Amino acid sequence: MIYMDTELKQKIYDMVRDFESEVVEFKEANNDYSFKNIGKYFSALGNEANIRGKAEAWLVFGITNQGEFKGTDYRRSGNLQSLKKEITNGTNERLTFLDIYDLTMEKCRIVAFQIPPAIPGIPTTWNGAAWARENESLVPLPMNKVDLIRSQVGMDWSKEIIQEATLEDLNPEAVAYARKMFSKRQEDRKKAKEILSGLSDMDVLNKAGLCFKGKI
Numbered sequence: 396m397i398y399m400d401t402e403l404k405q406k407i408y409d410m411v412r413d414f415e416s417e418v419v420e421f422k423e424a425n426n427d428y429s430f431k432n433i434g435k436y437f438s439a440l441g442n443e444a445n446i447r448g449k450a451e452a453w454l455v456f457g458i459t460n461q462g463e464f465k466g467t468d469y470r471r472s473g474n475l476q477s478l479k480k481e482i483t484n485g486t487n488e489r490l491t492f493l494d495i496y497d498l499t500m501e502k503c504r505i506v507a508f509q510i511p512p513a514i515p516g517i518p519t520t521w522n523g524a525a526w527a528r529e530n531e532s533l534v535p536l537p538m539n540k541v542d543l544i545r546s547q548v549g550m551d552w553s554k555e556i557i558q559e560a561t562l563e564d565l566n567p568e569a570v571a572y573a574r575k576m577f578s579k580r581q582e583d584r585k586k587a588k589e590i591l592s593g594l595s596d597m598d599v600l601n602k603a604g605l606c607f608k609g610k611i
Contacts, residue, residue, distance in 0.1 A: 396450070397493070397494050397509075398494075398496065398509075400498060403496055403498060403507065404498065404500055407455065407458075407500065407505065407507065408500075410453065410455070411458065411462045414462060417440075417443040417447065417528045418440055418443050418444045418447060418449050418451075418452040418453065419440075419452065419453045419455070420436055420440060420453070420454050420455070420528075421455050421458040421459060421460055421462070422454065422455070422456050422458075423456075423457070423458070423459045423460075423465050423467070424456040424457065424467045424469050424506075425465070425467060425468060426467075426468045426469070427468075427469060428456065428469055430481070432533075433454065433478070433482070433508070434482060434485045434486070434521040434522065435521050435526045435533050436454045436510075436526075436533065437454070437482060437486065437490075437492075437508075437510055437519065437521060438486070438518075438519045438520055438521040438524070438525055438526040438536075439526035439527050439528050439533050439536075440452035440453070440454060440510045440528065441490070441510050441511060441512055441513045441519040442512075442513045442518050442519050442525060442526065442527055442536055442540065442544065443527060443528050444510065444511075444512035444513070445512040445513035445514075445515070445518075445519075445544055445547075446540060446543050446544065449512060450512065451493060451509050451510060451511065451512070452509075452510040452511075452512065453507060453508065453509060453510065454507075454508040454510060455505065455506070455507045455508070456469050456505065456506040456507075456508075457469075457503055457504055457505040457506060458505065460531070464500060464501035464502075464503045464505070465503060466502075466503030466504045466505070467503075467504055467505070467506055468504070469506055470506075471504070475495055475497055475506065476495055478492065478495060478508075479491045479492050479495065485521050485522045486519060486520065486521060487517065487519065487520045487523075488514055488517065488519075490511060490514075490519060492508050492509055492510060492511075493509040493510065493511050494509045495507070495508055495509070496509070513544055515544075515547040515548070516544065516545055516546075516547045516548035517544070517545075518536055518540075518541055518544045518545070525541065527540055
């Protein structure tokens with residue numbers, strides 16, 4: 396979701412109260428902050444949000460690790476929103492921020508980056524590397540977390556046995572096509588056509604390798 400000013404302020408107060416989690420990072424960022432590190436946090440926080448089933452992650456400038464409001468001058472002169480385009484040059488799938496907010500809290504300027512979770516099945520990378528949070532540090536995404544994200548790829552139902560399926564569940568045209576192609580594959584065998592003509596559709600499908608009620 397995209398936040399209105401009042402909603403976002405309450406969200407940030409809640410995050411400060413709960414302190415940092417694996418999907419929230421506070422940085423004082425007085426005057427500037429490394430673009431390279433922003434990219435790494437984009438990857439790390441997005442991956443952590445995916446693993447934890449969160450709709451978003453946050454990188455917040457102007458608040459210290461102790462939850463103090465200090466304010467930031469990061470890109471105060473402008474071009475803050477251009478980061479949305481700039482970040483896509485280093486991410487896979489051309490991911491970017493959901494939004495970037497510039498607001499005032501406790502008489503301090505706060506900049507909040509709203510980061511999307513990694514796409515299901517695809518860890519978010521920055522310049523080809525996937526990152527993760529580990530306490531206060533950024534580390535390469537561990538293989539167990541890589542596997543957690545990659546395992547989210549949807550199930551291939553074409554490889555599953557449907558126990559209750561019957562011939563009536565299939566399109567008659569598909570059954571006829573299966574018989575035609577199986578016959579073509581067997582046409583060089585003696586008496587193949589004669590034998591095939593006597594087989595039921597179910598027999599042909601089972602011989603072709605299609606599964607019904609667990610039988611092949």
